Every structure is written in C-alpha cells, then in structure tokens.
Amino acid sequence: MLACLHDFDLRLQVSAGSSTIYEVTMWTYLALPSIRLKNVGWAMLDKMIKLIVLDADGTIWSHHDASALVAPFEIVSCDVIQDKYHSTVRLNDGIREFLNYVRENGILLSLASWNEPENVFSLLSLFGIDGFFVFPVVEPHPNKHVMLQKIVSGLSQRGVKVLPEEILYIDDRDVHLEEIRSSVGNVKFLRYGVDVGNWYDALDKVKCVIVRRRSL
Numbered sequence: 001m002l003a004c005l006h007d008f009d010l011r012l013q014v015s016a017g018s019s020t021i022y023e024v025t026m027w028t029y030l031a032l033p034s035i036r037l038k039n040v041g042w043a044m045l046d047k048m049i050k051l052i053v054l055d056a057d058g059t060i061w062s063h064h065d066a067s068a069l070v071a072p073f074e075i076v077s078c079d080v081i082q083d084k085y086h087s088t089v090r091l092n093d094g095i096r097e098f099l100n101y102v103r104e105n106g107i108l109l110s111l112a113s114w115n116e117p118e119n120v121f122s123l124l125s126l127f128g129i130d131g132f133f134v135f136p137v138v139e140p141h142p143n144k145h146v147m148l149q150k151i152v153s154g155l156s157q158r159g160v161k162v163l164p165e166e167i168l169y170i171d172d173r174d175v176h177l178e179e180i181r182s183s184v185g186n187v188k189f190l191r192y193g194v195d196v197g198n199w200y201d202a203l204d205k206v207k208c209v210i211v212r213r214r215s216l
Contacts, residue, residue, distance in 0.1 A: 049167070050108060050162050050166040050167070051107070051108045051151070051155070051162045051168070052102060052109055052110075052168045052169075052170065053112050053151060053167060053168070054109065054110070054112070054170050054171075055111075055112060055144075055171035055172060055173075055192070056111060056120055057113065057172075058172035058192070059092070060092060060095055060111075060129075061089050061090060061091050061092060062088075062091075062092060063087070063088070063090075065115075066089070066113075066115050066116075066119045066120050067119055067140070068087075069083040069089065069123075070083050070084040070085055071118075071119070071122065073122060073123070075126055076088070079091040081126055081127065091127060091129075092192075093198040093199060093200060094199030094202070094203055095129070095199045097200070098200075098202055098203045098206075099129060099132045101203055101206065101207070105206075108155070109133050109134065110133050110134055110135055110151045111124075111136035112147035112148055112169070113136075113137070113138040113139075113147075114139070114140070115139075116138075116140050117138040120138045121136075121138065124136075134151075134154075135155060137151055142176065143176075144169075144176035144180055145176065145179045145180045145182075145183035145184050146183075148167070148169070148187070149184060152184070164184050164185025164186050164187050165186050165187075167184075167187045168187070168188045168189070168190065169187050169188070170191075170192055170202070171189075171191065172191065172192040173191070177189055
C-alpha cells in the first residue's frame with residue numbers, strides 16, 4: 001500500500017536529525033528536505049491535513065492567465081468555456097473527482113489565485129465548482145503568502161483553527177513557496193504537472209493515505 005506514495009515529494013521541511021515517531025493521520029509521511037521518499041524510508045507525523053489550497057491558472061484549468069480573458073463567456077461543454085474571442089479554458093483532468101472526494105472526506109478546500117477576481121469567480125461559477133471553496137482569495141498580485149494568511153484568518157474567525165503543517169498547497173509553479181514558508185509556516189506542497197501529472201494522480205495519493213489511516 002505504501003508504494004503508491006514512494007515518488008511523492010511531500011516537500012515538508014523537517015530536521016534530518018529527528019528520530020521522534022508520531023501517530024499517523026492524513027498526508028503524514030515525512031521526507032528529509034529535498035530528498036524523495038523512496039530514498040529515505042518512512043516516518044510518521046501527528047498532524048493531518050485539514051485544508052487544501054489550490055492555485056487556478058495552469059492548475060485547476062489549462063489556461064495560464066484568466067485575467068486576459070474577455071467576457072462574455074460561453075459554455076462549450078461541462079469542462080470547456082470560451083471567452084469573447086474564442087480563447088478556451090478547459091478544466092484539467094480529474095479536478096471534479098478530486099474536489100468531490102476531498103470534500104466528502106472532511107478536508108476543507110480553498111483557492112489562492114493571482115488574478116483579477118471577476119473572471120476567476122465567473123469561471124468557477126460557470127464550471128459549477130465555486131461551491132467547493134471556502135474563503136477563496138483572488139487578488140491581482142503575486143503574494144500567495146498574503147492570500148494564504150487571509151484564508152487561515154477567515155477560517156479562524158469562524159472558529160476553525162488550521163496550523164501551517166495542516167495545509168497542503170497545490171500549484172503548477174513553486175516560485176511562491178519560499179515566501180509562503182517564511183511567512184505562513186511549514187506548509188506542505190505539491191507541484192501540479194511535476195509531483196502529479198493530473199488530478200487523478202493527486203486523487204490516488206489522497207486515497208492511498210486515507211486508506212492507510214483507516215487501516216490503523
């Protein structure tokens with residue numbers, strides 16, 4: 001069962017000298033910094049993932065700049081939308097299944113997107129997936145750490161406390177990761193298109209860990 005995660009770089013910064021063993025929950029496999037799990041064996045953490053934050057452009061959908069799209073939008077199919085000039089936005093494979101499975105298993109979902117908000121929220125609504133996200137933040141600047149802080153703060157104000165180690169951030173680029181880690185804390189990270197090829201791959205990894213947890 002563990003083999004399904006052997007090539008998954010959790011990108012969780014930890015002390016390589018620690019020998020403490022913790023209780024397994026969700027997304028709780030420990031990798032030494034910058035080393036793949038298949039090279040280091042298994043250890044266990046005591047923090048589960050409570051919140052998964054997704055990027056939009058190049059991650060939820062294929063288009064890499066939703067702000068460049070021009071309304072009105074036309075629904076071509078359940079997974080394809082075109083703008084006024086026939087630029088196409090296609091949901092990436094497996095995203096609906098991923099969103100459904102994560103929500104059904106009690107993990108919160110949110111969004112952090114560097115965009116003008118109007119187009120992003122219009123696309124989410126037209127695709128019918130806007131209801132999956134709590135405290136989504138879409139702002140026209142690259143400071144993803146600020147967006148994550150706003151999401152965590154919004155949840156906290158509703159009585160939901162989320163620690164940095166309980167957050168999984170998924171993006172097709174890792175350029176924001178260092179700043180997120182220094183400002184927010186030790187957030188886990190998956191790079192879409194690198195650590196996972198599509199959302200079916202990401203879903204398989206989530207299922208593998210949940211099944212592992214339930215078997216304990």
